[in-house]
Amino acid sequence: MELLNxxxxxxxxxFVFLCLGVILPLVALYxxxxxxxYKPYDAKYTTYExxxxxxxxxxxxxxxxxxxxxxxxVIFDVETVFLYPWAVAYEKLxxxxxxxxxxxxxxxxxxxxxxxxxxxxxxx
Amino acid sequence: xxxxxxxxSPGWTNVGIFFLLGAALLMxxxxxxxxxxxxxxxxxxxxxxxxxPNQVGGRWGLLQTVADVLKLLxxxxxxxxxxxxxxFILAPIIAFAPAFMVLATIPFTDRFQFADIGVGLLYYIxxxxxxxxxxxxxxxxxxxxxxxxxxxxxxxxxxxxEIPLVMSVVGVxxxxxxxxxxxxxxxxxxxxxxxxxxxxxxxxxxxxVAELNRAPFDLPEAESELVxxxxxxxxxxxxxxxxxxEYVYFFAMASLTTVLFLGGWLPLPFLGFIPGAxxxxxxxxxxxxxxxxxxxxxxxxxxxxxxxxxxxxxxxVALANIFITAIVKQLFxx
Numbered sequence: 001m002e003l004l005n006x007x008x009x010x011x012x013x014x015f016v017f018l019c020l021g022v023i024l025p026l027v028a029l030y031x032x033x034x035x036x037x038y039k040p041y042d043a044k045y046t047t048y049e050x051x052x053x054x055x056x057x058x059x060x061x062x063x064x065x066x067x068x069x070x071x072x073x074v075i076f077d078v079e080t081v082f083l084y085p086w087a088v089a090y091e092k093l094x095x096x097x098x099x100x101x102x103x104x105x106x107x108x109x110x111x112x113x114x115x116x117x118x119x120x121x122x123x124x
Numbered sequence: 125x126x127x128x129x130x131x132x133s134p135g136w137t138n139v140g141i142f143f144l145l146g147a148a149l150l151m152x153x154x155x156x157x158x159x160x161x162x163x164x165x166x167x168x169x170x171x172x173x174x175x176x177p178n179q180v181g182g183r184w185g186l187l188q189t190v191a192d193v194l195k196l197l198x199x200x201x202x203x204x205x206x207x208x209x210x211x212f213i214l215a216p217i218i219a220f221a222p223a224f225m226v227l228a229t230i231p232f233t234d235r236f237q238f239a240d241i242g243v244g245l246l247y248y249i250x251x252x253x254x255x256x257x258x259x260x261x262x263x264x265x266x267x268x269x270x271x272x273x274x275x276x277x278x279x280x281x282x283x284x285x286e287i288p289l290v291m292s293v294v295g296v297x298x299x300x301x302x303x304x305x306x307x308x309x310x311x312x313x314x315x316x317x318x319x320x321x322x323x324x325x326x327x328x329x330x331x332x333v334a335e336l337n338r339a340p341f342d343l344p345e346a347e348s349e350l351v352x353x354x355x356x357x358x359x360x361x362x363x364x365x366x367x368x369x370e371y372v373y374f375f376a377m378a379s380l381t382t383v384l385f386l387g388g389w390l391p392l393p394f395l396g397f398i399p400g401a402x403x404x405x406x407x408x409x410x411x412x413x414x415x416x417x418x419x420x421x422x423x424x425x426x427x428x429x430x431x432x433x434x435x436x437x438x439x440x441v442a443l444a445n446i447f448i449t450a451i452v453k454q455l456f457x458x
Binding site for chain 1: 129130132133134138139142143146147150197198200201202203204205216217220221222223225227228229238239241246247264266267268269270271272279280283284286287290291294297298301302351356357360361362364365428431432435436439440443447450451453454
């Protein structure tokens with residue numbers, strides 16, 4: 001029971017930190033609203049584009065490279081999800097798990113080498 | 125007293141007390157940010173043979189940042205007509221909240237820590253990844269070409285460097301056998317992990333500079349090409365919260381480096397009479413200084429170099445480090 005309380009209290013602190021992290025911007029922006037001037041005119045509310053009139057919407061179709069990096073990120077981030085528990089329990093798992101993990105990472109490294117050879121990593 | 129509180133059953137009293145303590149930490153962090161900005165400007169000034177701020181608040185410019193913050197508070201707040209208003213308002217909050225949240229688990233000394241959770245390190249890494257969403261949201265919601273480019277670059281950079289960062293600490297976890305930050309510090313009694321994990325430390329340091337979006341990896345806000353990157357359209361206090369998030373991460377990342385690699389509050393041999401808090405502060409300041417030094421020394425790298433460096437150098441090195449550590453541990457320590 002005591003340990004459960006400790007556990008819950010610790011996560012309560014995390015939650016309190018989340019609340020504080022949200023409250024500070026809200027309070028500061030509200031205080032700012034009371035203090036700052038408000039003199040709107042149309043030119044202030046245009047989009048900045050180095051002084052020229054902004055033309056068409058800026059949300060255009062984007063370079064596909066970003067998408068490929070995002071895919072690679074997903075693959076390697078999932079790998080780390082497996083690496084973490086393995087690293088924590090390494091002392092109990094021993095040599096067999098090490099070889100398994102080597103095989104697992106090797107497969108992903110083959111993927112990385114493939115991407116490398118395909119010039120996916122080259123940004124041109 | 126705090127012990128009793130932690131073991132008592134959770135209720136609103138606990139929330140209230142935690143809230144006050146957390147608010148106190150928040151004030152400390154804001155004070156740190158104020159003087160970290162000043163210290164950064166001063167140190168950069170000395171390294172570039174100029175004076176740095178020396179007008180407001182005496183010769184050392186001690187009130188310069190305070191004056192800057194007050195000025196920002198009085199700035200008019202403009203939200204462009206074409207911007208996506210709700211997201212535009214939400215973005216600084218999404219960027220800032222995780223920056224403060226990660227501080228919850230960092231042990232400053234063996235007694236001074238907020239949440240001692242079992243997966244402290246994983247918590248830090250998971251939460252710190254959320255800031256990217258805030259930055260991309262801000263870039264997208266601005267409906268500005270520079271901002272969108274900056275936001276996209278920030279996303280690409282942060283996901284690319286997240287992986288070496290996460291992998292470089294696997295070596296530390298292997299040696300400590302725990303994700304709890306307290307246990308990681310305790311595991312360094314026989315030797316700091318900077319000595320046992322030199323490769324991991326270097327990879328971590330480089331990747332952490334990239335995660336902090338600081339020079340030489342400050343491409344998302346490269347002023348020479350993207351004006352100001354993802355926060356072009358932000359002004360006043362909304363902008364300040366992006367900056368604040370950046371500097372709170374500066375604080376958090378320097379603390380994490382201290383905890384993971386420099387032995388946290390542990391003293392050097394024969395100097396155990398100096399309290400742990402002083403040791404933590406010394407190591408923390410050293411990391412801060414090195415990060416400022418980084419910024420002054422290296423020129424900003426190009427976007428293509430950034431990506432290639434992350435994937436072709438840091439990632440293979442970090443992977444190799446994991447297995448070298450595992451094999452060495454298997455052969456000599458088990």
